[in-house]
Amino acid sequence: MKIIKMTFKADGKFTLETSGFKGTACREATKTIEAAMGEVTGRTMKAEACQATGVQQQQKAGQ
Amino acid sequence: MSHFTTIKTQIKDIEAVKAACAELGLKVEKDAIARGYYGNDLKGEYVIRLKGPYDIALNRNATSTFDLATDWYAGHVEREVGKEYRRLIQLYGVHKATIEARRKGWQVQRVQRGEEIHLTIIGLPV
Numbered sequence: 001m002k003i004i005k006m007t008f009k010a011d012g013k014f015t016l017e018t019s020g021f022k023g024t025a026c027r028e029a030t031k032t033i034e035a036a037m038g039e040v041t042g043r044t045m046k047a048e049a050c051q052a053t054g055v056q057q058q059q060k061a062g063q
Numbered sequence: 064m065s066h067f068t069t070i071k072t073q074i075k076d077i078e079a080v081k082a083a084c085a086e087l088g089l090k091v092e093k094d095a096i097a098r099g100y101y102g103n104d105l106k107g108e109y110v111i112r113l114k115g116p117y118d119i120a121l122n123r124n125a126t127s128t129f130d131l132a133t134d135w136y137a138g139h140v141e142r143e144v145g146k147e148y149r150r151l152i153q154l155y156g157v158h159k160a161t162i163e164a165r166r167k168g169w170q171v172q173r174v175q176r177g178e179e180i181h182l183t184i185i186g187l188p189v
Contacts, residue, residue, distance in 0.1 A: 002187040004169075006160050010145075010178035012072060012152035018065040026065045029187060036163045037156065038073035046065045 004030060019046075072156045074129040077109060079162055080121065083154035084111055087144065099134040107132075111151075115139035119148075153180065160184075 002020040009015075016034065018026040034040055074080060081091045095110035097120035107120030109129070117140050119133040131148055133140045144151040157180050161171045170186040 001185065002189075004164075004184040004187070006156075006182040006184070008153045008156050008180040008182070010149060010153060012145075012147070012149040012156075014070060014072065014153075014156050016068040016070065021065050030066075030068065032167070033160060033163045034068060034070060036075065037070050037159060038075075039071045040068055041071050042067075042069040044067045046067065 002029065004033070072152050072159075074121070074131065074152075074155060075127070076159050076162065077121075077129075079155050079159035080109070080111070080129070082158035082162075083151060086154055086158075087151070089113060089143070097133065100136045103134065105132055111144075113140060113143050115143060119144070119151075157182065 002025075003018070005017045005019070007015050007017075014037075016030060016037075018030060021029065077091070084091050090112045092110045092112055093108070095107055095112075097105045097107050097110045097118035099105055099117055105120040107118075107122055109121040111119040111121070113119065117134045117136070119131055119140065121129040121131055124130050131151075135141060145153075157173065160182055161173070164171050164182075164184045168186065169184050172183040172185070174181045174183075
């Protein structure tokens with residue numbers, strides 16, 4: 001299941017974490033929210049396996 | 064692939080500000096004067112009317128985000144919205160994220176753990 005988790009800390013900062021996405025779909029899903037919230041100061045792709053959804057995705061991952 | 068993102072919250076949405084203020088029991092006025100120490104008042108495109116003697120003025124800057132200005136004297140404002148507006152910004156972020164997620168038709172679950180507020184967004188298309 002695709003999930004977006006957001007943690008809002010007492011110091012005013014927050015982090016966003018996605019899970020359950022394939023390929024680069026996570027970036028697409030959160031693009032609007034991230035832009036609406038403010039300035040992205042850091043992004044880390046998770047170490048879980050990058051699952052391709054088709055030939056086109058595999059080609060992009062290989063670039 | 065999934066990812067972590069760190070974001071510095073920018074105040075952009077006055078509706079989210081109003082929702083955050085409502086949660087704090089505060090009102091937002093349009094085109095008003097924010098009270099400051101010893102009559103040092105400040106005009107605001109919006110003003111968060113605090114319960115103490117001073118208020119917070121919001122004015123849009125060149126990047127269309129809102130700058131906040133207030134009088135921090137004697138801790139009156141800090142007691143209501145946190146040091147450096149942290150409590151207000153936290154709640155603004157929670158409400159802004161909720162608005163954006165619901166606009167997409169997603170569901171939002173909110174949980175408070177200590178001083179942190181956690182949102183879990185589900186219902187994204189398969």
